[in-house]
Amino acid sequence: xxxxxxxxxxxxxxxxxxxxxxxxxxxxxxxxxxxxxxxxxxxxxxxxxxxxxxxxxxxxxxxxxxxxxxxxxxxxxxxxxxxxxxxxxxxxxxxxxxxxxxxxxxxxxxxxxxxxxxxxxxxxxxxxxxxxxxxxxxxxxxxxxxxxxxxxxxxxxxxxxxxxxxxxxxxxxxxxxxxxxxxxxxxxxxxxxxxxxxxxxxxxxxxxxxxxxxxxxxxxxxxxxxxxxxxxxxxxxxxxxxxxxxxxxxxxxxxxxxxxxxxxxxxxxxxxxxxxxxxxxxxxxxxxxxxxxxxxxxxxxxxxxxxxxxxxxxxxxxxxxxxxxxxxxxxxxxxxxxxxxxxxxxxxxxxxxxxxxxxxxxxxxxxxxxxxxxxxxxxxxxxxxxxxxxxxxxxxxxxxxxxxxxxxxxxxxxxxxxxxxxxxxxxxxxxxxxxxxxxxxxxxxxxxxxxxxxxxxxxxxxxxx
Numbered sequence: 509x510x511x512x513x514x515x516x517x518x519x520x521x522x523x524x525x526x527x528x529x530x531x532x533x534x535x536x537x538x539x540x541x542x543x544x545x546x547x548x549x550x551x552x553x554x555x556x557x558x559x560x561x562x563x564x565x566x567x568x569x570x571x572x573x574x575x576x577x578x579x580x581x582x583x584x585x586x587x588x589x590x591x592x593x594x595x596x597x598x599x600x601x602x603x604x605x606x607x608x609x610x611x612x613x614x615x616x617x618x619x620x621x622x623x624x625x626x627x628x629x630x631x632x633x634x635x636x637x638x639x640x641x642x643x644x645x646x647x648x649x650x651x652x653x654x655x656x657x658x659x660x661x662x663x664x665x666x667x668x669x670x671x672x673x674x675x676x677x678x679x680x681x682x683x684x685x686x687x688x689x690x691x692x693x694x695x696x697x698x699x700x701x702x703x704x705x706x707x708x709x710x711x712x713x714x715x716x717x718x719x720x721x722x723x724x725x726x727x728x729x730x731x732x733x734x735x736x737x738x739x740x741x742x743x744x745x746x747x748x749x750x751x752x753x754x755x756x757x758x759x760x761x762x763x764x765x766x767x768x769x770x771x772x773x774x775x776x777x778x779x780x781x782x783x784x785x786x787x788x789x790x791x792x793x794x795x796x797x798x799x800x801x802x803x804x805x806x807x808x809x810x811x812x813x814x815x816x817x818x819x820x821x822x823x824x825x826x827x828x829x830x831x832x833x834x835x836x837x838x839x840x841x842x843x844x845x846x847x848x849x850x851x852x853x854x855x856x857x858x859x860x861x862x863x864x865x866x867x868x869x870x871x872x873x874x875x876x877x878x879x880x881x882x883x884x885x886x887x888x889x890x891x892x893x894x895x896x897x898x899x900x901x902x903x904x905x906x907x908x909x910x911x912x913x914x915x916x917x918x919x920x921x922x923x924x925x926x927x928x929x930x931x932x933x934x935x936x937x938x939x940x941x942x943x944x945x946x947x948x949x950x951x952x953x954x955x956x957x958x959x960x961x962x963x964x965x966x967x968x969x970x971x972x973x
Contacts, residue, residue: 520564521534521535521538521539521564523535531566531570532569532570532571532573532574532577533574533577535564535566535570535571535574536573536574536577536578539554539574539578539583539584540578540581540583543583543584543594543595543597544583544597544602545602548594549594550594550595550596550597550598551593551594551596552593552594553591553592553593553594554575554584554591554592554593554594556591556592557571557572557575575592579592582595582597583595583597619929619932619934620932621932621933621934621950621953622931622932622933622934622953622954622958622962622965623933623934623949623950623951623952623953623954623962624825624934624950624952624953625825625952625953626821626823626824626825626877626952626953627877627880627881627884627952627953627956628955629880629956630873630876630877630880630881631823631824631873632869632873635864635869636860636864639860639863639864639867639869640856640860642863643856643859643860643863644856649855649856649859651855651856653855654851654855655850655851655853655854655855655858656851656855657846657847657849657850657851658684658685658686658846658851659684659685659686659687659831659851659853659858660686660855660858660859660862661681662858662859662862662866663686663858663859663861663862663865664681664682664684664686664831665681665862666861666862666865666866667679667681667684667686667817667831667865668680668681668683668684668833669865670865670870671803671805671815671817671833672806674793674800675789675792675793675800675802675803675805675806675817676802676803676806676807677803677805677806677815677833678805678806678808679805679815679833680836682839683833683834683835683836683839684831684832684833685831685832685833685834685842686829686830686831686851686853686858687830687831687832687851687852687853688828688829688830688852688853689818689820689828689830689852690717690718690788690790690816690818690830690832691717691718691720691721692830692852693816693830693831693832694718694721694722694786695721695725696832696842696846696849697786697814697832697834698721698722698725698727699845699848700834700838700841700842700845701751701784701838701841702725704750705727705750705751705784706726706727706728707727707728707729707730707747707748707749707750707751708722708727708728708729708730708749708751708752708753709729709730709731709732709744709747709749709751709752709753710729710730710731710732710752710753711731711732711734711739711753711754711755711759711760712731712732712733712734713734713760713761713762713938713939714731714734714753714754714755714760715753715755715760715788715790718753718786718788719753722753728748730747730748730749732744732747732752734759734762734764738759738764738766738767738770739754739756739759739766739770739774741770741773741774741777744774744777745777749783750781750782750783750784751783751784751786752774752778752783752784752785752786753786753788754766754774754785754786754787754788754804755787755788755789755790756770756771756774756787756801756804757789757792757800757801757802757803757804758789758790758791758792758795758801758907758908760788760790761910761912761936761938761948762903762904762912762938762948763903763904763905763906763907763908763910763911763912763948764904765801765907766804771804771807772807774804775804775807775808775809775810775812775813778810778812778813779810779812783812784812784813784814784835785804785808785812785813785814786813786814786816787803787804787805787813787814787815787816788816789803789815789816789817790816790817790818790821791821791822791907791908791909792907792908793822793874794821794877794878794881794907794908794909795906795907795908796878796881796882796885796906796907803815805833808835811835811836811837812835813835814832814833814834814835814838815832815833816830816831816832816833817830817831817832817833818830818831819861821909821952822873822874822877823861823873827857827861828853829853829857829858829861880956881909881951881952883956884951884952884954884956884959885905885911885951887956887959888911888951888954888959888962888963889902889905889911891959891960891963892913892963892966895960895963895964895967896915896963896967896971898916899915899916899917899970899971900913900914900915900916900970901913901914901915903946909950909951909952910936910948910949910950910951910952911948911949911951912938912946912947912948912949913946913947913948913949914944914945914946914947915944915945915947915970915971916943916944916945917943917945917970917971918943918971918973919970919971919973920940921937921940921945923973924937924945924969924970925937927968927969928969931965931968931969933962933965933966933969934949934950935947935949935969936948936949936950945970949966
C-alpha cells in the first residue's frame with residue numbers, strides 16, 4: 509500500500525441536528541458513501557481526528573466514534589503515527605439497482621385472499637384482551653423470563669385435557685410440544701426420528717406443505733393414491749415406508765373420512781412394522797353432519813401415533829400456535845435434543861390461550877364458530893348451485909372450512925391459477941381430467957353478506973377466458 513502522504517481529503521457533510529440519528533452516525537454514513545461511490549479513492553488519507561473536529565465543528569469524540577465504526581467494518585484503516593486511510597475495496601461492487609430491488613419486493617408481496625383467514629365475527633377480541641391484561645399484570649406469569657422450550661406447562665396441560673375430552677385422545681402434558689406452525693414442529697420431529705427413518709408415505713393428493721419439510725430433510729417420498737374407496741393400505745404395505753403422514757378424520761384436500769376398519773388396519777400396520785403414523789387433525793372439530801370423528805391417536809394401543817393440531821383455523825391464523833403430541837417411546841430422544849431448539853411462540857400468548865381454554869371460553873367459541881360456518885357453508889353451497897347448476901357439482905361439504913367441487917370448464921389449469929391470483933381467490937386445484945376440474949375451496953374468510961359477489965368472481969375465474 510502506498511498512502512498519499514500529506515494529502516488530506518476535505519469532507520463536507522451536511523448534518524441534520526434535529527434528526528434522531530446521532531451525528532457520529534451521520535458522519536459515518538457520509539464517509540462510507542463517499543468510499544463506496546468511488547469519490548474517496550483507495551489509499552486516500554482522511555483528515556486527522558483533530559483536524560476533522562476543527563473543520564466540521566464537531567467534538568473529537570464524535571469524529572473518533574465515526575472513524576472507529578468505519579475501521580471496525582473495514583472501510584478505512586488506522587496506521588499508527590500516520591493516520592487513517594481508505595481501504596482498497598475496488599474489487600467489490602457496491603452499486604445497488606434500487607428500482608430493480610423495489611420491483612422485486614413488490615412482486616413478492618403476499619396475496620390477501622378474499623376467502624382465507626377466519627370469519628371476522630367469530631372471535632371475541634374483548635375477552636382475549638381481558639385475559640391478556642390479566643396475564644401481563646400477574647406476577648406469577650413471569651413475563652420477564654424466557655419461554656419453556658417445549659411450551660408452557662399450563663398450556664400443555666390444557667391442550668392434553670382438550671385432546672382427551674374433545675378428540676377422544678389418550679395424552680399427557682409431557683407428550684405435548686408447542687410451536688409456531690406444523691412445519692416448525694415437523695422439523696423437531698425429524699430430529700427425533702431421523703436415525704430410524706428416511707422414507708415417508710404421503711396421501712396423494714395431500715398436504716404439500718408438510719411434504720416439503722420432509723423433502724428439505726432429504727427424505728424419500730412415497731405417494732399413496734387416494735381412490736374412490738379411500739386410502740389404499742395395501743399400497744402402503746408394498747412401499748418401503750415405516751412412516752406415514754395422514755389426515756384420517758378429514759382428509760386434505762378431498763374431505764373424506766377414513767372408516768374404522770381402515771383405521772384399525774393402519775394401526776396394525778404400524779405395530780407390526782415398528783412404524784409411526786403422523787396424524788394431522790387440522791380442522792376436524794368443525795363438522796356439520798354429526799359429531800366430530802374421534803382421533804386416531806385415541807385408538808392407538810401401541811404408542812405409534814404422532815398427533816398434530818393447530819389453533820390457526822379454530823381461533824386465529826395470526827396467533828400461530830400449533831402443537832404436537834408424540835408417543836411416550838419418543839420422549840427420551842426428544843428430551844435429549846430439545847435444547848437444540850428455541851420456543852417459537854410467545855410465552856404471553858401461550859398463557860393467555862391456556863386461560864382461554866381453562867375458563868371455558870374455548871367451548872363457547874367452538875359452539876359459535878360452528879353456527880357461523882354451518883350457515884356460511886350452506887349459503888355458499890346454495891349460491892354455487894343456483895348460479896352454476898350445470899357447471900359445478902359439490903362433492904364434499906359436510907365438515908371443515910373448505911368444500912370440494914368439480915367444475916366443467918374449457919380453461920387450462922395455468923390460466924385458472926393465474927386468474928384466481930388476480931382475483932385474490934385461494935383455490936386448491938386437485939386435478940383436471942377431460943375438462944373436469946376437481947378443486948377445494950376455502951370459505952372461512954368470506955364475509956357472509958358477500959357470498960354472492962364471491963361466487964360471481966369465482967365464476968369468472970373458472971369459466972371466462
